[in-house]
Amino acid sequence: MTTEIAIIGAGIAGLSVASELAEHRGTGEGILVLEAERDVAMHTSSRxxxxxIPSYGPEPVLELTRWSIARLLEAGSDLAAPLAWPSPFVVAGSPEDVAAMTVPGLKEISGGELFELCPELRGNPQRFRTAAVDESAVRTDATALVAWHRERALAAGVEIRTNSRVTNVRRAGDLWELTLDAAPQETVRAATVVNAAGAWADEVGALFGAVPQGLQPLRRTAALVSLAEPMPPEHPMVDDAAEDWYYRPDAAGAMISLGEAEPSEPCDAQPHEGAVAGLIATIERETSLRITGVVKAWTGLRTERPSDVPVCGWDPVAAGMFWLAxxxxxxxxxxAALARAAAELVLRGEVGDWLSPATRDALAPDGSPDQSATPR
Ligand SMILES: Cc1cc2nc3c(=O)[nH]c(=O)nc-3n(C[C@H](O)[C@H](O)[C@H](O)COP(=O)(O)OP(=O)(O)OC[C@H]3O[C@@H](n4cnc5c(N)ncnc54)[C@H](O)[C@@H]3O)c2cc1C
Incomplete structure (x- = not known):
């Protein structure tokens, strides 16, 4: 079959750009999302x-985050349940470590104020001498957000095919021909292909002969645990400035993680043996939280570019292959901001001035002088 735009990967990236493209074009017809797994969002987007957190990440990420939060709060106001809601973020530690972990302008609180807010840290006054609070941070329900994009895309006429891994790519005139690992084996032709393949994005890019973006998947393990003493739902998310372990309240009790970043191949990552026990031991050693059981534990891959800024733009050599990874x-x-920037670049060739020139440049694929000059 032939389609106008094929999107490889149905995580938050692929589904949000599908729904945004459909909205900008006035229809989703001619957009096909290809997902390798039996369902959408089975990899990092469900983990x-x-x-x-508008204070977390390099400057281009902060701008994209501020815009995305505003968009999700606004879009959610029309829905039965919000897409995002307030959920403050606290970085705690020594003054030096806290300053190194946060952006200027956040509310600073003393150790005493921190212990009022987070009594579970009280036993460690030498370690937690100060904190910075980001009151503009919000929480989302990842499953609901993914479903919102998926439903908007489907309602607009986007086709989403699961069990459809792209295994081979070749040039067929002006089009890309994608071979799917589906039964029966099938090919899809498209002039434009969005590479939203998460941890696999560089591998997928290689099928097109695209410029490698140095994407490195990094393992991180997390768990939902039950607690002897429940944390109130309004309790902030807490991040340790020195070692990066964190926890936040959850309906189950708490979500906890060591915040590690261990290089990995692209794969369906699973916790190492003993990792969850080690995570629980750390949280119980550093706080007075008492963990009574593990509801669920998982490992996901956070896939970073060397600049720590996402890549969103046309590949400089593989004409018609667009990076969103x-x-x-x-x-x-x-x-939300990346989906809009991607849709504008795909459909109009440039991003509007709602995004600063510095952020637009930072998103450009490595190997290209700038977005507007990139050949399609
Ligand atoms: C423990 C942990 C905590 C995190 N916390 C946060 C947080 O609080 N806030 C935040 O903003 N982010 C957080 N992240 C990061 C966030 O989850 C990811 O940035 C995001 O989910 C990446 O989405 P994606 O769509 O790019 O990737 P994925 O969800 O992995 O989607 C990529 C999809 O591409 C498919 N695919 C790959 N190759 C092919 C192929 N050849 N053909 C067809 N399909 C293919 C895969 O099957 C997959 O479904 C966290 C990540 C982890 C692991």
Whole structure:
């Protein structure tokens, strides 16, 4: 079959750009999303902490995050349940470590104020001498957000095919011909292909002969645990400035993680043996939280570019292949802005001035002088 735009990958990146493209074009017809797995969002997009933090990340990420939060709050106001809601973020530690972990302008609080807010840290006054609070951080429900994009895309006429891994690519005149690992084996032709393949994006790019973006998947393990003493739902997410372990309240009790970043091949990552026990031991050693059980534990891959800024733009050599990858630990918090930037670049060749020139440049694929000069 032939389609106008094929999108490889149905995580938050692929589905959000599908729904945004459909909205900008006035129809989703001619857009086909190809997902390798039996369902959408089975990899990193179902394994996150679901937090959107406007003070977390390099400057281009902060701008994308501010825009995305505003968009999700506004879009959610028309829905039965919000897409995002307030969920403050606290970085705690020594003054030096806290300053190194945060952006200027956040509310600073003393150790005493921190212990009022987070009594579970009280036993460690030498370590937690100060904190910075980001009161503009929000939480999302990743499953609901993915479903919202999926439903908007489907309602507009986008086709989403699961069990359809792209295994081979060749040039067929002005089009790309994608071979699918589906039964029966099939090919799809498209002039424009969006590479939103998450941890696999560089491997997929190689099928097109695209310029490698140095994308590195990094493992991170997390768990939902039950607690002896429940944390109130309004309790902030807490991040340790020195070692990066974190926790936040959850309906189950708490979500906890060591915040590690261990290089990996693209794969269906699973926790190492003993990792969850080690994680629980750290949280119990450093806080007075008492963990009574593990509801669920998982490992996900955060895939980063060397610059720590996502890549969103046309590949400089593989004409018609568009990168939307390298979101690292920011894939949800930047999703709305990245989807809009990607849709504008795909359809109009440029991003509007709602995004600063510096951020537009930072998103450009490596190997290209700038977005507007990139040949299609
Ligand atoms: C523990 C953890 C905590 C996190 N916390 C946060 C957070 O609080 N806030 C935040 O913003 N971000 C967070 N992140 C990061 C966020 O989850 C990711 O940035 C985001 O999910 C990436 O989405 P994606 O769509 O690019 O990738 P994925 O969800 O992995 O989607 C890529 C899809 O491409 C498909 N695919 C790959 N190759 C092919 C192929 N050849 N053919 C067809 N399909 C293919 C895959 O099957 C997959 O479904 C966290 C990540 C982890 C691991």
């Amino acid at each position: 996150s902490a679901q937090q959107l 390298g979101q690292g630990g920011y894939g949800f918090q930047t999703s």
